[in-house]
Amino acid sequence: MRDRWSTGRLEAFSDGVFAIAITLLVLELSVPERGFEDLWKGIADQWPSYLAYITSFVTIGGMWMAHHGIFRRLASADGMVMRLNILLLMLVSFLPFPTKLMAEAIDKTTHAERAAVIFYGLVLLAISLVTGALWRYVAAHRDLIEPEVSDDEIRTITALTTPNIGFYVAVVLLAFIAPQVAAFGYLLIAVIALFRQHGDATPGRT
Amino acid sequence: MRDRWSTGRLEAFSDGVFAIAITLLVLELSVPERGFEDLWKGIADQWPSYLAYITSFVTIGGMWMAHHGIFRRLASADGMVMRLNILLLMLVSFLPFPTKLMAEAIDKTTHAERAAVIFYGLVLLAISLVTGALWRYVAAHRDLIEPEVSDDEIRTITALTTPNIGFYVAVVLLAFIAPQVAAFGYLLIAVIALFRQHGDATPGRT
Amino acid sequence: MRDRWSTGRLEAFSDGVFAIAITLLVLELSVPERGFEDLWKGIADQWPSYLAYITSFVTIGGMWMAHHGIFRRLASADGMVMRLNILLLMLVSFLPFPTKLMAEAIDKTTHAERAAVIFYGLVLLAISLVTGALWRYVAAHRDLIEPEVSDDEIRTITALTTPNIGFYVAVVLLAFIAPQVAAFGYLLIAVIALFRQHGDATPGRT
Amino acid sequence: MRDRWSTGRLEAFSDGVFAIAITLLVLELSVPERGFEDLWKGIADQWPSYLAYITSFVTIGGMWMAHHGIFRRLASADGMVMRLNILLLMLVSFLPFPTKLMAEAIDKTTHAERAAVIFYGLVLLAISLVTGALWRYVAAHRDLIEPEVSDDEIRTITALTTPNIGFYVAVVLLAFIAPQVAAFGYLLIAVIALFRQHGDATPGRT
Numbered sequence: 111m112r113d114r115w116s117t118g119r120l121e122a123f124s125d126g127v128f129a130i131a132i133t134l135l136v137l138e139l140s141v142p143e144r145g146f147e148d149l150w151k152g153i154a155d156q157w158p159s160y161l162a163y164i165t166s167f168v169t170i171g172g173m174w175m176a177h178h179g180i181f182r183r184l185a186s187a188d189g190m191v192m193r194l195n196i197l198l199l200m201l202v203s204f205l206p207f208p209t210k211l212m213a214e215a216i217d218k219t220t221h222a223e224r225a226a227v228i229f230y231g232l233v234l235l236a237i238s239l240v241t242g243a244l245w246r247y248v249a250a251h252r253d254l255i256e257p258e259v260s261d262d263e264i265r266t267i268t269a270l271t272t273p274n275i276g277f278y279v280a281v282v283l284l285a286f287i288a289p290q291v292a293a294f295g296y297l298l299i300a301v302i303a304l305f306r307q308h309g310d311a312t313p314g315r316t
Numbered sequence: 317m318r319d320r321w322s323t324g325r326l327e328a329f330s331d332g333v334f335a336i337a338i339t340l341l342v343l344e345l346s347v348p349e350r351g352f353e354d355l356w357k358g359i360a361d362q363w364p365s366y367l368a369y370i371t372s373f374v375t376i377g378g379m380w381m382a383h384h385g386i387f388r389r390l391a392s393a394d395g396m397v398m399r400l401n402i403l404l405l406m407l408v409s410f411l412p413f414p415t416k417l418m419a420e421a422i423d424k425t426t427h428a429e430r431a432a433v434i435f436y437g438l439v440l441l442a443i444s445l446v447t448g449a450l451w452r453y454v455a456a457h458r459d460l461i462e463p464e465v466s467d468d469e470i471r472t473i474t475a476l477t478t479p480n481i482g483f484y485v486a487v488v489l490l491a492f493i494a495p496q497v498a499a500f501g502y503l504l505i506a507v508i509a510l511f512r513q514h515g516d517a518t519p520g521r522t
Numbered sequence: 523m524r525d526r527w528s529t530g531r532l533e534a535f536s537d538g539v540f541a542i543a544i545t546l547l548v549l550e551l552s553v554p555e556r557g558f559e560d561l562w563k564g565i566a567d568q569w570p571s572y573l574a575y576i577t578s579f580v581t582i583g584g585m586w587m588a589h590h591g592i593f594r595r596l597a598s599a600d601g602m603v604m605r606l607n608i609l610l611l612m613l614v615s616f617l618p619f620p621t622k623l624m625a626e627a628i629d630k631t632t633h634a635e636r637a638a639v640i641f642y643g644l645v646l647l648a649i650s651l652v653t654g655a656l657w658r659y660v661a662a663h664r665d666l667i668e669p670e671v672s673d674d675e676i677r678t679i680t681a682l683t684t685p686n687i688g689f690y691v692a693v694v695l696l697a698f699i700a701p702q703v704a705a706f707g708y709l710l711i712a713v714i715a716l717f718r719q720h721g722d723a724t725p726g727r728t
Numbered sequence: 729m730r731d732r733w734s735t736g737r738l739e740a741f742s743d744g745v746f747a748i749a750i751t752l753l754v755l756e757l758s759v760p761e762r763g764f765e766d767l768w769k770g771i772a773d774q775w776p777s778y779l780a781y782i783t784s785f786v787t788i789g790g791m792w793m794a795h796h797g798i799f800r801r802l803a804s805a806d807g808m809v810m811r812l813n814i815l816l817l818m819l820v821s822f823l824p825f826p827t828k829l830m831a832e833a834i835d836k837t838t839h840a841e842r843a844a845v846i847f848y849g850l851v852l853l854a855i856s857l858v859t860g861a862l863w864r865y866v867a868a869h870r871d872l873i874e875p876e877v878s879d880d881e882i883r884t885i886t887a888l889t890t891p892n893i894g895f896y897v898a899v900v901l902l903a904f905i906a907p908q909v910a911a912f913g914y915l916l917i918a919v920i921a922l923f924r925q926h927g928d929a930t931p932g933r934t
Contacts, residue, residue, distance in 0.1 A: 541748060547821070549755070553829060553832060
């Protein structure tokens, strides 16, 4: 018999990690290098930091919504769900680091920009792949899912988690040619993902 | 049909972000520049840091209370509420950065003070505007609100979220002339907001 | 009629702040100044940092237990409870700063030690005073307390929250003469407080 | 009569500390020392940081699962459980510090490597010992455990928490001879622990 975990504390722990990762992003923002001489100019020069901050924030926000969408359909978790979830949280927690690298590399040299923007994109791609794997595993184990979730609903979620993977591959490839454009591409993907997330008609479920 | 999200995990995630943003503020406090030679003098010289710490703490505390006031009246959230909430959390999480800028700029040069105090105020203004927009959106969609919330109660909350916007505009304008006075003005607004928040007569509701 | 707040989200938010403040303490620990030449010696030389870390950790842990002890006896909170709680959280969140100062000042000069150890103690004293005020306010408003809490139990909690205030005054005074001894005194108070906290016979209540 | 604490807020507080400690690990990752000249090479040179990050993340993840496994079998906590739990949380919160030391010491000198890898292992050993002590204390006080937990199940958990102690002793000893191999040994122990954790057949319990 497969072992089971209830999802309550798992969700609470995951929410904690998402909330902390998203809030730690601000620690990468520092006083402009030029100091307080011309603060407005200094703040304006920091645009890559703000771009990276907003992109990572919206990305983690959307991923939290996707995570929420998966877990509220779960009746219980098994060991594999626990482990895929820890892998997912590890990648999400890691994101502030490539965020910092990208923020500092943009507007340095094209070489640095390219490396940092690709590295950032690969982490986002990995997060999308693990999220997709987590959902596919759950979808393939009908006994883990709440009985009132319909097959249609399962297909809808599968359709939601898939395209990001393609988008991230495309933007990472774009980063080889035009890293700054690719950096804005990540933001675009994140904003679109935020608008594509949706709840369902039975909000009382969890 | 509009999609729906239950508010339980949304509140838990938001609480996490508010709690972390408010607690990260202390990381900006550092050993006095003059070191340990004359520690009391060094601690006293850091008054702008304490002012900024207290102002941001009380402001976030009051905003958490306002957020709590909105969400406990929600029966469920739709996609727009989710997105406005993420925008609000993004601005709240961002606040430690202008807090640090303001703490370091005060008592440097008047130019730096002015820029930093205005920048800080604009972020507070943005938070007030998004909070106001979130509530107005909810108030305009009666089906999102718990049925036992009366129209009177809705009007009271609307009246509570509105005036801060005017106060922040006034203090930001004041910052052009007297930035240090404006810095204390933000604290005053935050303390008043904390005293204006109030619960209701049906505490068992959430 | 007095306004009321349910205590659920208030406890969740407070737990978040306590948990973050207690966990941020580790960020003050850094690679020993002497670097990696003789790491064991470097680690041993950092004893003031470990003392400060353990003292603040045990102190915040005990304060969380005291906070938990107060709030699980509350039926609901009013505006005054909300505000005293935010003041308490502000002081608890602030504690990592005097912790860092004390850790760095010990073993520098006696003057620096004295200032830092007194400053640290004053913050602990302030936390004890606000905790005491919060409980006394609650105890004086019987309608805020769960009906099954007996007068005896109320007196017991009052007796528990009082003596720390005297201890902290005594140790702060001691710090004028022997700051290093006083630093260990704070640890002793925290450990004793941890052992004096106790639950009750009706654990199912919350 | 023994005093009792309900486990709800205790779990929430512990989850918070685990979630924050696991997420703070990323703050130790910094821009490669060689800067942005050859970023890929710089990122590759940081392998000890990634090893330390992953090891600590998986270790804390597994410890959280073990903690969850203990607490969902508890009917209530007494003062001793509270204090052992605070000691456990103190050690878990401390882990980012030896993680940072180990990440920076590897590939410096063999002497530094050895000291840092042993120090890291001793902290992991201490965490295992306290987790084991916490479970043994609970197992010896049958009235703290949910009545439906069988003696068999208690023995299974005891068997789960024991072997890590032996593994950590072995790897710490190995670190005297081959510190880099030992560093990978910690990762191996953590990954195995993650796969050995398992839920039970009554997931609805918590």
